[in-house]
Amino acid sequence: MKQKLFYVLVAIASYFAGILAYLGYLALVYDQTLGSDSSKLIGWTLPSYLFLILPFYTLMFRWRKSAIFLRTALLIVLSIIAAASVTVMMGLGIWGIQNLFSPEFGLFILLFASSAIVFSVGSLIAIKEKGYLIFLLASLVIIYLPINMLVSEVEKSRPVIHHIPQSFHGTVVIHFGDSSSPPISKKKGYEVINIPENGIYKTSSPRPVRGIRHVLVDELGNEVKEISISGETMKYGSNPGVTISEYTVP
Incomplete structure (x- = not known):
C-alpha cells in the first residue's frame, strides 16, 4: 500500500x-x-x-x-x-x-x-x-x-465586471487610485465594480489592464443582461496617482 x-x-x-x-x-x-x-x-x-x-x-x-x-x-x-x-x-x-x-x-x-x-x-x-x-x-x-x-x-x-443599474443612462465616471476609497471588490474570482446611481465610482485600486464586461443589474444586484459599450476615455485626475475613466451608457 x-x-x-x-x-x-x-x-x-x-x-x-x-x-x-x-x-x-x-x-x-x-x-x-x-x-x-x-x-x-x-x-x-x-x-x-x-x-x-x-x-x-x-x-x-x-x-x-x-x-x-x-x-x-x-x-x-x-x-x-x-x-x-x-x-x-x-x-x-x-x-x-x-x-x-x-x-x-x-x-x-x-x-x-x-x-x-x-x-x-x-x-x-x-x-x-x-x-x-x-x-x-x-x-x-x-x-x-x-x-x-x-x-x-x-x-x-479574467475581465473586470462593471455592474450598471439597468435604469441608468448617462456618463459613468470611475476614479482609480483614490487612496481615500476602498479597493475593487471581488466576487467568485472576478473584480466587480458596482456603479452607483449617480454614475460616479471611486476606488483605491489601480485601473485594471484586462478587458471589461458591462452588465446591467436590477435593484437587487442580479445580472439582467450584458451590453456592449465603446468609446471609453482616460485622463489623469487632479490628485497624483488618480486616473479617471469615462464612458457613456445609452
Missing part, C-alpha cells in the same frame, strides 16, 4: 515538475507569461501525460534492475514523442523534423523531460527505500508552485 501511494505521489509530482519547468523557462528566458492560455496548458499536456507517458512510467516503476541513466534516457526519448503529440492536439499539424528547432516544441520537450527526471529520482528512492520524506517535502513545493502560478495567470486574464 505504501509503495502504491508513493507511486501516485511520484506521478503527480513529475507532471507538475514539468509544468513548473515550462512556466519558469518562459518567464526567465522570454520574460513572458501564458496569460489567458494558462488553463489551456493543462488541456494540451495532461492527455499525453496520462495516456502516453504515465503507462510507460508505471512499467518503469516496476523495472528495478535497470540503471537510472538508462531509465532517464528512455524517458527523455519518450518526452520527445509526447511533445510531438501535444503539437498535434494544439492544431499545429503533424509533427515533422523541423519542429525540433522551434521554441514551442522545445518548451514541451523541456516539460516532459523535466517530468522524466523527477520520475527517475522518485524511482531511485523507491528502489533504495531511502529519502521518502525529502521527496515528499520537495513534491509539495513542486506541486504548489505551478498551481499557484497558473491560478494567478488565469485570474489576471
